Structures are given as structure tokens and as C-alpha cells.
Amino acid sequence: AEPVEDRLGRALVTAFGPQRREPENPYNDHRPYASPRCLFPVHAFVDGGAGMPWRLLEPDRHALTGAPAAPARNVVLTGRYTTVPPAYQWFRGSLIAIELGFVLRALSLGLELFDVPARLRLPGRDAHGLLPALGLEDAWAWSLPFVVELDDGGGVQAREADSVPAPPAHLARTDPALAELIRVNREQTYDGAPAPLTTAVPAGLGPSATVPDWAELLWRRHSGRMPRALHGMSGRRRKVPAEALDSAARWLSVPPPGRELAIAFEALTVTAVVQGVAGQADGVHRLRDGAARLLRADTTAPERLEEQYGYGVSPVNGCGIRDAPLTVFLSVRTRELFERLGTAGWGAVQHAAGWAAHGLCLSAAASGLFARPVRAFKEIPTQRVLGLDPDEMIVLSVVVGVPQDTGGALLDLRL
Template sequence: MTDPLGRALVTAFGPQRREPENPYNDHRSYASPRCLFPVHAFVDGGGQDPWRLLEPDRHALTGAPGPGPGRRIALTGRYTAIPAAYKWFRGSLVAIELGIVLRALSIGLELFGQPARLRLPDTGAHALLDGIGLDRTWEWSLPFVLDVGEPPPAAAAGTAPDPVPPDVTRRDPALADLVRVNRSQTYAGDAVPLTTAVPAGLPASQRTPDWAELLWQRHSGRMPRALHGMTGRRRRVPAEALDTALRWLAVPPPGPELAAAFDAVRITVVTHGVDGHEDGVHRAQAATARLFRRDAEASARLEDHYGYGVSPVNGCGIRNAPMTVFLSVRPRELFARLGPAGWGAAQHACGWAVHGLCLSAAASGLFARPVRAFKEIPVQRVLGLEEDETIVLSAVVGVPQDTGGALLDLRL
């Protein structure tokens, strides 16, 4: 894939490295739970030819190329790529990763000069799933569609997607529930241009001089000897690390629907050892951190309320982390403002924001680990959130500790 669109796709989805000591591999430029990568990209075949699946490991599309270049990309998540034990949480993981992938792909398209327009799932998205050629459409989320360059001619409509089969509903009722909810989350707006995914005027990074190095350096924290979790060193970090992170977090996703959900998200940062900022709880406002409450023990208390604490098989570096970031919403207000699609839109927006945070951390020589394992009620009290406020996504930003393990470069 040597054309600009192909390079943009490889930049977003291509494997970066393998870590033999890590229980989960391979690693891309963006975070994914357990490296499962449930979100896939399909590219239209040009003309009336079939859609083609992007195979990131091969840097290629399936099937034979069509008569013209594919200019339409569909992003859709496969719920059954995530173990059934996750139950309803599979819906959130796919929705969050769609937001993460949207920003990763937006950056790739921007780097290679490929303007595009985003169409969120509308009433025709049900038929598009069938048009892509998937056998069991009920396993997949309604797709995001990106038109690259000039809008292509209207595609022939497919049939409505399959309902979840009765035997699957009996065996996995949570899957049937989350598919039903996903199918109700459609939007009425038109396609919108992709806006920039990168803050303007960022300072030069001394650790990642170019984009290739930045994407290579992004990681979620490591442990030695195939242990789980993350470890980090206690070290003060410069104010620029937080200031730059807040600028990445402040970039809104494209389009009025996602931007409205983004505006409903509150960002709270717990700091511990950041120059120029007191230890404690801060609210992010207009890309700046405003002290909400001084609390030198906030990070330690967060670790006490994390679902995967330190154990013989698991590391946890939260109490040493200079920053832990929380993105929260008030669901009742969200539904009142945005309707049934509000919850999905908020998760997309939070995924978009956290991917920016992960890249900012890499540029500062830090790791950022997106997590959904904090105990809701006690952490709500540490952060001073409202009683009806729900944490959508969090990220632990820490100072990496060298584990001595190999990092195998998978870039071609």
C-alpha cells in the first residue's frame, strides 16, 4: 500500500512492535484492551466491486483491487472479538475504540494530505453493514464512514442486517442487548469535514523528533516476565507534560454531534509531582488545570480503589503516577440534550480525547494507560464528582520503568 491513502491506513492500523515479555501482543499506534483490536477498517473496492478488509499485519487489503481506487472507508467494531465474559461492557469497549481509531486515522490522513468527510451512522448504516459483505452483521457495530477526497457516487443499498439469532440471544443475552442499543444510536446530520486532530503550535519534543518515533514510543506501561498491569517510577515531571496533555485533550472531535457530546464531558486530573501544580485534584478548563482540592494522598487513595492492585502477578503504578485523568458525564443531562445516541457519542468523544492524551504522554517520555477498572463510588468521592456523574474512561499517565525486555520492531 504505497499510495497516500494506503500509507495513512498503515500509519493508523499497522503494527508497531512486539514485546515478548508482554502477555498481550502485537502493539499498534493506539491502545486497545488486551490488544484485541475489535475495530476494523473496510475500504470500498472502487465502482461496484466488493469492499476490502484492511489486514494491518500484511499492510494490504483483502481481495483483488477494483477498477478504481477505493475512496470510502468504513470503521466498524466486532463485538464477538471480545470475550463473552465482558458481557455488556463489550459495547462500551467498541464505542470507545471507535473514537480512538477515528483520531488515529484522522492523524494518518492529515499526515499524508488526504482530506476526508465523516458520516456518523444514520438510518442507512444498517444496510451498509450488509453491503460490506459481512456474513453475520449482528456481530458488528453500525459503521462510521469516511469519504476521502471527492464524495463517491451513492452506493447500492443492501438489505437490513440480520437480527441476533434466537439461539445466540439465549446463550448470550448481553450481546443481544448491546446490539439492540447500538442499532438505536443513529444520527440525522450530514457528513462533515474531518477537522485537525492535532493541537496547533505544540512545542518540539526532545524525545520523539518525528511522527514515526512518536507512534513507536506510545505504550500503556510495562511489566517484566509476562506479568500483568503496569509499573512506574516516582519522579517529578515538568509542567509542560501536563500543559501539553491538556492541549491534546481539548481538541474536539469532528462534527456537531460528537462535539456536543465532547462538551458534556468533564475532565478531572489528579496530579502527584508535576512542577508548577500542587498535588491534588484539578479540573481541566480551556486547556488549563484549575486546582479543585489540594490532596497529597489522592493518588495513593486512587490506587486503593483500583480493581487490579499490586499482587504477585500484577503491577499497579497509580500511586507513583504524576497524572491520572478521568473523563466523566452526567447521563441524565446527556440523554436530555442528545437523545438515545448521547451515550455512544460520549464514549466516542472520550476515546478520541484519550488517544490524544496517549500521544502527548509519549512525546513527554511517559506512558498512558486507558483503564475502566476504578471502583466508581469511592473514586467519585476522591474526585469530588456529583452523585449522578459517571466516569466514562480514565487514563493513568506514568513514568516508565525499564523492564529489560526486548522491543521487536514490526514496522516495514
């Protein structure tokens, strides 16, 4: 019964608002979605009405910058590349693209829970001109924006082409990787019409046996806790019910909105290394259309996967891959994808992978498990463990494990 602008505010806080602080965790604070190193480079901007400045969502304050204005009609999602340390070089582009997929599903869920109808407008050829309108001094350093239009809104008008923000001239010399990834991002434009945000949740999803409601589900999502400010993830070997794999497969079958993102999502191959799941053989499985199918029985696959992971067990790092009941890989045949989508395929498949992985994170939380998105597996040896062909690129992986009780405090930041 609340006005739509109040429901939009609640949806934004649901999607972005900090959930908790873990004093022992080197990465704080934790939101409802995963982010590399908890950097949260993707931000939401809300329009202030005709002729009024855009307002930045400040998740810590549960508020927007600036003075109250007319009811919002649009939300813009864009990522700041310079938030990610320069040592990541070209990988900064992929991290932003993947997180946009995470955030899109998180926001879609929030809008769905509070009954705020909306449409997604992917970046078109004129999207470059919208960045200066957001009031960003470094507009050149931000990704092309996703626009979420409320159903009573009229869309966003970009500025003229001559206002397109250009990187500073010295960037090609001082940070050539950043200059190049920005150039590539500006080519990631789409031709599709705005698409309705339908659902982020599998149809007919039953109640969780361990989580009573959505607020608790978002609170419980985590990526595997370590004690005493150590890095990595800790897990333990334990048999898990069949529901954990069934739920994961169903969450991974919900496509993102937008024609191009849906095409990229359909092109993804989902392969899971499974162990200790009731009713399922240990080995390599293919997840498709909401179900899992055994490709090859292999009890050694989890241990061999851990050998190919870039951050193994050490005095300062934990690694729970060999004990994980599910390790999921999202891969794509890039040549076939680019034949269908052209240059837009590069960004679209990473957005689609982020959308899929966030669904897997929520599925894991509902099953009492942790889910850790990673990009640290050695590509070619991992292809061999999974039985992938040499032309299949692994876009993103998610380790789903049984959490250990580290005994650390969890401080509630929701109120």
C-alpha cells in the same frame, strides 16, 4: 506528490500498522493506539469502486484483501462484538464504542499527516444496511459503521431496509447481554451531515523535547510495561516538567469531528489527580480549554485512588497509580447529555472519550511517559476522591506514569 490512493494507504498503515512486539508482554502486537487486551475488535474496510467488493485492511500485511480495484473513495470503521470474550457481557458494547473513538483519532492523524482530505459520516438511520455490503457472514455481530469519505468520493449507499442483518434467534437465550447491546447499538443513529476531518492535533504544538518525529512518537506509545510476562503497569515516582500537564490539557481540548460527537465531547468533564508536576500543586485539578486549574490540594489522592483500583499490586500484577504524575478521569452528567442527544448520547460520549484518551496517549508518549486507558476504578469511592457529584458517570480513565526500564526486548514490526 503521490497519488491520493498511495497517500491513503500510507495513512492507513500509520493508523493501524503494528509497531512492535515485546516478547515479555502477554499482549501482542502493539499498534499506534490502545486496545483492550490488544484484541483490536475495530476494523477498517476500503471500498473497491462501483460494483466491486469491499476490501478489508490487514494491518500485519500492510495490505488490503482482494485484487486491486478502482481508487478508494470511502473507508468504513466498524467493530466486531464477538471478538471480545463473552465474560465482558454488556461491557462489550462500551469497549467497541470507546475503541471506535481511539481509531477515529488515529485515522484522522494519519490522513492529516499524509494530506488526505476527508469527511466523517456518522451512522444514520439507514446505516444498518451497509453492514451486509461489506461481505461479512456475521454482519449482525458488528457495530453500526462510521464512514470516512474522501473528498473526491460520493459517499456510500446503504442497502434496502429489508437487508438489515438480524442476530440469530437463539442469541437472546444463549447470550442475552450480546443481544441487548446489539439492540442498543442499532439505536445509536445520528442526524448530522458529514463533517470535515479538520485536525487531530492541538494548534501550534511545539516540538517534543524527547521525540524527534511522528513515526517515533507512534513507536513509543505504550501503556506501561511489566517484566517477565506479568500483567498490569509498572511506574516510578519522579518529578516531571510542567510541559507534561500543559501538553495533556491541550491534547484534551481538541474536539472530534461531527456535531453530535462534538456535543458529547463538550459535555465531558476532565478531572486529573496530579502529583510531582513542576509548578503545580499536588491534588485534584480540572482540565478545560487547554489549561489546568487546581480544585483541591490533596497529597493523599494518588494513594487513595490506587486503593479503589480493581487490579492492585499482586505476585502477578503491577500497579503504578500511586506513583503516577497524572491520573485523568473523563466523566459526564448522563441525564443532561441525553436531554441534548437522546439515545445517541450513549454511544457519542464513549466515542468522544476514546477520541480524547487517544490524544492523551500521544501527549504522554511525546513527554516520555506511558498512558494506560482503564475502566477498573470503583465508581462511587472514586467519585468521592475526585469530588464529583453522584450523577456524574465516569466514562473512561487514563493513568499517565513514568515508565520503568524492564530490560525487555522491543522488536520493530514497522518495516
